[in-house]
Amino acid sequence: MAITIKEIANIAGVSRGTVDRALNARGGVNPEVEEKILQIAKEHGYKPNLAAKSLAMTQQNLSIGVIIYSENNQFFETVIDGINEAAEEIKEFGITVTICKINGFDVGKQLSKIDELINSGINALAITPINDEKIIKRLEEIDDIPIIALNTDIEGEHNIDYIGCDYYKSGQTAGAMMGLFSKGMGNVLIITGTHTVYGHNRRVKGFTDVIQKEYPSLLIKQTIENNDDDEISYNLLKEIIKSDNKNIDCFYFAAAGVDGGVKALMEDNRCKDFVIITNDTSPSRIELIKSGIINATICQQPFEQGYNCIKELFNCIMNKKMTTGKKSYTNIGIKLKYNFN
Amino acid sequence: MAITIKEIANIAGVSRGTVDRALNARGGVNPEVEEKILQIAKEHGYKPNLAAKSLAMTQQNLSIGVIIYSENNQFFETVIDGINEAAEEIKEFGITVTICKINGFDVGKQLSKIDELINSGINALAITPINDEKIIKRLEEIDDIPIIALNTDIEGEHNIDYIGCDYYKSGQTAGAMMGLFSKGMGNVLIITGTHTVYGHNRRVKGFTDVIQKEYPSLLIKQTIENNDDDEISYNLLKEIIKSDNKNIDCFYFAAAGVDGGVKALMEDNRCKDFVIITNDTSPSRIELIKSGIINATICQQPFEQGYNCIKELFNCIMNKKMTTGKKSYTNIGIKLKYNFN
DNA sequence: CTGAAAGCGCTTACAG
DNA sequence: CTGAAAGCGCTTACAG
Numbered sequence: 001m002a003i004t005i006k007e008i009a010n011i012a013g014v015s016r017g018t019v020d021r022a023l024n025a026r027g028g029v030n031p032e033v034e035e036k037i038l039q040i041a042k043e044h045g046y047k048p049n050l051a052a053k054s055l056a057m058t059q060q061n062l063s064i065g066v067i068i069y070s071e072n073n074q075f076f077e078t079v080i081d082g083i084n085e086a087a088e089e090i091k092e093f094g095i096t097v098t099i100c101k102i103n104g105f106d107v108g109k110q111l112s113k114i115d116e117l118i119n120s121g122i123n124a125l126a127i128t129p130i131n132d133e134k135i136i137k138r139l140e141e142i143d144d145i146p147i148i149a150l151n152t153d154i155e156g157e158h159n160i161d162y163i164g165c166d167y168y169k170s171g172q173t174a175g176a177m178m179g180l181f182s183k184g185m186g187n188v189l190i191i192t193g194t195h196t197v198y199g200h201n202r203r204v205k206g207f208t209d210v211i212q213k214e215y216p217s218l219l220i221k222q223t224i225e226n227n228d229d230d231e232i233s234y235n236l237l238k239e240i241i242k243s244d245n246k247n248i249d250c251f252y253f254a255a256a257g258v259d260g261g262v263k264a265l266m267e268d269n270r271c272k273d274f275v276i277i278t279n280d281t282s283p284s285r286i287e288l289i290k291s292g293i294i295n296a297t298i299c300q301q302p303f304e305q306g307y308n309c310i311k312e313l314f315n316c317i318m319n320k321k322m323t324t325g326k327k328s329y330t331n332i333g334i335k336l337k338y339n340f341n
Numbered sequence: 342m343a344i345t346i347k348e349i350a351n352i353a354g355v356s357r358g359t360v361d362r363a364l365n366a367r368g369g370v371n372p373e374v375e376e377k378i379l380q381i382a383k384e385h386g387y388k389p390n391l392a393a394k395s396l397a398m399t400q401q402n403l404s405i406g407v408i409i410y411s412e413n414n415q416f417f418e419t420v421i422d423g424i425n426e427a428a429e430e431i432k433e434f435g436i437t438v439t440i441c442k443i444n445g446f447d448v449g450k451q452l453s454k455i456d457e458l459i460n461s462g463i464n465a466l467a468i469t470p471i472n473d474e475k476i477i478k479r480l481e482e483i484d485d486i487p488i489i490a491l492n493t494d495i496e497g498e499h500n501i502d503y504i505g506c507d508y509y510k511s512g513q514t515a516g517a518m519m520g521l522f523s524k525g526m527g528n529v530l531i532i533t534g535t536h537t538v539y540g541h542n543r544r545v546k547g548f549t550d551v552i553q554k555e556y557p558s559l560l561i562k563q564t565i566e567n568n569d570d571d572e573i574s575y576n577l578l579k580e581i582i583k584s585d586n587k588n589i590d591c592f593y594f595a596a597a598g599v600d601g602g603v604k605a606l607m608e609d610n611r612c613k614d615f616v617i618i619t620n621d622t623s624p625s626r627i628e629l630i631k632s633g634i635i636n637a638t639i640c641q642q643p644f645e646q647g648y649n650c651i652k653e654l655f656n657c658i659m660n661k662k663m664t665t666g667k668k669s670y671t672n673i674g675i676k677l678k679y680n681f682n
Numbered sequence: 683c684t685g686a687a688a689g690c691g692c693t694t695a696c697a698g
Numbered sequence: 699c700t701g702a703a704a705g706c707g708c709t710t711a712c713a714g
Contacts, residue, residue, distance in 0.1 A: 002432075004706095004707060004708085005707065005708065005709095006707075006708095014684075014685085015684065015685045015686070016685090016686095016707090016708080016709090017684070017685060017686080017687095017709085017710080018683085018684060018685075020708070020709060020710090021683095021684090024709090026709095028683060028684090029683070029684085030683060030684085033683085033684090048707085048708075049396070049399075049433055049706085049707050049708070050392075050433040051391075051392040051393075051395045051396045051399075051433055051434055051435075051706085051707080051708095052392075052396050052690090052706070052707030052708045052709090053707075053708055053709080054392045054690090054708090055390070055392045055393050055396055055689095055690045055691065055692090055706090055707080055708070055709095056689080056690055056707075056708040056709040056710080057690080057708085057709070058390075058392075058690050058691080059689075059690065059709080059710080060709090060710095091343075092388075092390055092391040092392055093392055094690085166682075169679055169680055170680075172679040172680075173677060173679045173680040175679075176677050176678075176679050180521040180522065181521065183524050206679075210679065329682050331674065331680075331682065332679075332680040332682075333672065333674055333675075333680075334674075334675040334677070334680065336514060336517050336675070337517075338510055338513040338514045338516075338517050338547075338551065338673075339510055339511075339513075339514040339639075339672075339673040339674075339675065341507070341670050341672065341673075345690095345691055345692085346691065346692065346693095347691075347692095355700075355701085356700065356701045356702070357691090357692080357693090357701090357702095358693080358694080358700070358701065358702080358703095359699085359700060359701075361692070361693060361694090362699095362700090365693090367693095369699060369700090370699070370700085371699060371700085374699085374700090389691085389692075390690085390691050390692070392690085392691080392692090393690070393691030393692040393693090393706090394691075394692055394693080395692090395706090396690090396691080396692070396693095396705095396706045396707065396708090397691080397692040397693040397694080397705080397706055398692085398693070398706080399706055399707085400693080400694080400705080400706065401693090401694095435706085
């Protein structure tokens with residue numbers, strides 16, 4: 001077994017309280033004594049026992065606040081599943097997780113949610129931030145608790161970690177799959193969500209770069225926005241397919257609104273010859289892939305994003321660490337009809 | 342906060358010791374009292390506090406034994422990394438993990454390792470079992486500790502869990518990628534490890550099924566065994582390439598020995614036109630994929646296999662649960678040059 | 683600046 | 699069959 005606080009106290013000839021104060025930099029310890037204690041701890045490779053630590057800390061009523069988009073969107077539901085799983089685990093360590101779902105991209109709403117949580121005394125924050133000046137400024141002001149930007153990042157130099165997808169690589173991967181399924185020949189339509197979301201743009205860029213570099217006979221004809229909305233997506237594609245003078249036969253959905261868009265494509269009798277690449281999964285998506293309508297979907301591990309985010313904040317709290325601006329990217333998965341579990 | 346043992350004791354009008362005995366079925370409790378305690382616990386949704394539980398259990402000196410292949414093989418090194426990460430985490434809960442690496446497929450050696458660990462008093466076992474009658478029989482006899490077959494399964498009805506790859510689906514996925522990269526045309530050579538390993542055969546079967554069903558112009562010409570050995574692999578492929586009257590241009594490595602085999606292929610001047618699909622990754626593999634020599638590799642999350650296995654056994658120990666024969670399959674990943682982290 | 687003591691929730695000899 | 703008490707390793711008022 002590793003060395004304990006009690007043993008360090010014995011060696012140093014001080015009380016356990018003093019060792020605790022020195023080890024956790026709580027202040028109010030004679031510098032020489034502190035130095036000595038740290039030295040002993042280092043020599044013996046002291047590592048705090050997490051179980052004991054958290055048991056003692058249960059009295060403190062610690063909590064993590066989460067602000068997350070929720071658009072009755074399967075993707076974010078899965079992120080939330082991950083958050084809940086982690087929350088369940090750390091509940092045993094006396095830490096509560098409060099989830100606030102907000103709709104849409106209203107900066108004012110998100111700002112006041114941030115204030116509300118901070119005022120309620122949370123000890124860490126996870127947020128899907130709007131990439132907006134005011135939000136960034138507000139988050140940068142908070143310097144006493146760790147913060148993680150979840151799934152979507154914000155610009156600038158700061159101490160806010162990021163856990164989520166590398167959208168550029170995700171787009172590149174989609175481009176490669178488009179090239180393979182089309183055998184490098186065809187006319188491509190890109191259906192993105194909105195040009196105001198950074199991640200969507202990065203995907204389109206990655207996709208376009210690979211197509212242009214590796215598949216010169218695959219022509220990108222047009223890019224449209226569906227606002228992540230199934231109905232808009234349906235109507236737009238219905239229209240384009242009908243009046244199509246560009247012979248589009250390859251479709252890349254860079255964001256949401258896939259169900260609606262694919263419905264329009266399925267109503268066309270050329271559908272089985274179309275190449276369709278999407279992002280993320282849902283039960284309906286899986287069916288469309290297994291039946292061969294959608295050729296491949298590029299995934300980003302939403303469950304892990306939620307889970308890892310909470311676990312990381314938990315670590316910060318337990319070790320009194322702040323976040324430092326680290327970026328963690330989840331795996332980019334490729335799902336074909338054969339490799340679902 | 343959830344209800345505690347102390348509170349249950351108060352409500353039931355008994356001591357905490359008695360509550361503990363009832364809740365953990367340690368025996369020696371008046372049936373009526375036990376019934377009452379269980380009832381109260383259920384009503385109030387009692388859940389034991391893991392931190393407290395394990396802190397108290399540190400005195401018991403619990404341990405998990407691991408028997409794992411080790412062939413100086415990058416794949417199993419990564420499994421072991423996962424095991425070590427989990428071991429580090431559960432060390433805080435006072436549980437030790439002992440790893441025994443064994444080489445090759447010697448049934449006698451594996452049997453005596455099992456006996457050795459059991460006699461040393463382990464509380465759970467993880468093993469990459471040889472799929473052999475004697476081994477299966479020996480493992481089935483052990484009915485007092487949880488057991489997980491790691492990465493490779495054994496046949497039969499038993500209480501031994503499995504955590505690892507679904508090799509058939511892995512092979513199907515490889516077949517689909519071969520079809521895509523070859524544009525459905527070519528002559529295929531399958532390089533497997535050995536026909537005596539169940540997983541290798543399942544991969545070859547999945548691969549073959551997809552090729553035959555979906556890519557009629559892709560012809561499987563031959564299947565060879567390289568015994569997972571780089572040198573054998575090199576020599577075999579060198580030979581086949583040289584005297585090739587079958588115009589082989591597509592290669593599926595169903596197991597190990599990839600570095601050696603690919604080296605032989607790279608020495609041929611048709612190499613850049615070859616389609617090469619492999620399994621798993623390693624630093625050298627990643628280079629070969631990024632440079633375009635290998636077109637894709639099908640992965641199975643070795644780190645997670647090791648990590649999840651130990652965590653599951655930890656759960657069993659903490660909750661005094663046995664394994665029940667459950668199968669857990671890790672994700673089948675597809676890696677192209679674009680989607681590495 | 684420091685120590686003695688109580689407490690977090692659970693388990694385990696020990697005594698009866 | 700049951701209770702009282704000590705202990706796991708750490709933290710935190712409280713007193714000095």
